[in-house]
Amino acid sequence: MPRAHLAVIIPAYNEQDRIGPTLERVCEYFQGQNYTWHVTVVSDGSSDETPKIAADFAAENPNVSVDHYEPNRGKGYAVQRGMMKADADWILFSDADLAAPIEEIDKLFKRTGEDRPIAIGSRPLKDSNLEIRQPWYREMLGRAFNTAVQILAIRGIKDTQCGFKIFRQAEAQEIFKRCKLDGFGFDFESLMIARDLDIPIEEVPIRWSHQEGSKVILMRDGPRMLRDLIKLRLWGKKRRLTTRESD
Numbered sequence: 001m002p003r004a005h006l007a008v009i010i011p012a013y014n015e016q017d018r019i020g021p022t023l024e025r026v027c028e029y030f031q032g033q034n035y036t037w038h039v040t041v042v043s044d045g046s047s048d049e050t051p052k053i054a055a056d057f058a059a060e061n062p063n064v065s066v067d068h069y070e071p072n073r074g075k076g077y078a079v080q081r082g083m084m085k086a087d088a089d090w091i092l093f094s095d096a097d098l099a100a101p102i103e104e105i106d107k108l109f110k111r112t113g114e115d116r117p118i119a120i121g122s123r124p125l126k127d128s129n130l131e132i133r134q135p136w137y138r139e140m141l142g143r144a145f146n147t148a149v150q151i152l153a154i155r156g157i158k159d160t161q162c163g164f165k166i167f168r169q170a171e172a173q174e175i176f177k178r179c180k181l182d183g184f185g186f187d188f189e190s191l192m193i194a195r196d197l198d199i200p201i202e203e204v205p206i207r208w209s210h211q212e213g214s215k216v217i218l219m220r221d222g223p224r225m226l227r228d229l230i231k232l233r234l235w236g237k238k239r240r241l242t243t244r245e246s247d
Contacts, residue, residue, distance in 0.1 A: 005035035006105075009082030009093040011042050011075050016049040022096050023057045023064060029102045030063070039064045041096075042082040045072030076179065076186025080244075083167070083176040091172050095163030097211035104206045108166045111202040117171040118194060119202040120157075121164035127205035135210075148226065152233045153192050157203060160188040164206065171199050180244050185228035189240075196237045 008026065012019055019041065030037045041054040043066060051068040058064040067081065079093050090112070092105060100121050108119040123130060124143075133139060142161070149160050161184075167175065174197060181189045194201055232240060 002036070004038045004088040005090065006030075006037045007086035007088035007091045008037065008039040008102075009042060009079060009086060009091060010039065010096050011044060011078035011082065011093065012046060012050050012054070012096045013044045013072060013075070013078070014046050014048045014050060015096045016046075016053055019050050019096055020053050020057060022098055023054065023061075025098065026094075026102050027061055027063065037063060038086075038088065040082055040086065041066045042078040043068035044075065044078040045070045047072075074182035074186075075184055076189070077182040079186060080176045080179050083172045086169070086172070088169060090166055090168055092166045093163070099211045100162065100164035100206050100208050104164065105166065107204050107206060108164070111204050112166065112168070116200055116202050117168035118199060119166050119204050120159070120191070121162040121206040121208070122157075122159040122203040123162055123206070123208050124158045125203065125205040129205075129207040130209070131207060132209040132211075145225065149188050149229060152229055153188060154195060157191060157201065159203070160191055162206070162208070163187075165190075171197075175199070177243050178241055181228055181232075183224060183228065185225045185232075188225075188229060189232055192232055193240055196241055 010022065023039065023041070026039055041064070043051040043054065046068070051066060054066040058066050067085070082093065083091055092108070094100065094102065104121065108121065111119045122128065146159060146161070150157065154160060171194070175190050175193045178193050179186055179189050191201060
């Protein structure tokens with residue numbers, strides 16, 4: 001497959017109800033762009049019809065492929081796997097629910113360049129447009145968690161967890177080969193590693209709409225993410241920058 005300008009990684013775990021419409025919308029948008037692109041659905045051990053629906057779509061669309069593996073490993077593992085396999089100048093990962101509409105990539109691209117290899121969508125910025133907000137308790141807990149992230153790890157980044165980030169390939173390779181968290185903590189882990197490597201991060205206001213069906217269960221995943229954050233902080237820069245062993 002020829003090298004593309006953009007690779008899009010969509011991690012998916014049991015997304016049978018929306019992976020089809022998501023792929024249709026993503027492909028519809030990129031077919032109108034003047035650069036080459038490819039979309040990969042990384043099915044993270046899905047036990048429903050997600051891999052079949054994605055594979056059927058890919059069979060009719062040469063710009064789409066599916067990477068399905070078992071068992072379920074976690075979103076962080078899926079994104080790392082997709083990032084390390086992608087062959088493109090730039091690599092975007094986008095959540096399967098398209099809470100950030102795919103056309104928002106234009107805003108990310110405008111903030112990238114030779115000395116700006118990472119751009120991340122950010123919901124709390126003044127110019128962001130939250131068309132449908134999260135339930136109040138999720139929003140408040142999210143703010144509290146991000147405050148902890150800023151205190152313990154990544155000062156100055158207002159939103160580490162938004163599932164809409166673009167990396168230049170060289171930097172993506174350097175960052176994600178070092179990521180060790182398989183769960184939802186990979187977002188702040190990857191940005192901590194970028195900071196450790198002195199890679200600039202552009203935070204970009206975006207349009208965003210809350211979608212029901214989040215795989216994040218607050219009472220289960222919140223404490224895990226906080227534990228992972230503390231663990232990464234205690235590890236220190238030297239250990240964070242060690243390369244993860246291949247599976």
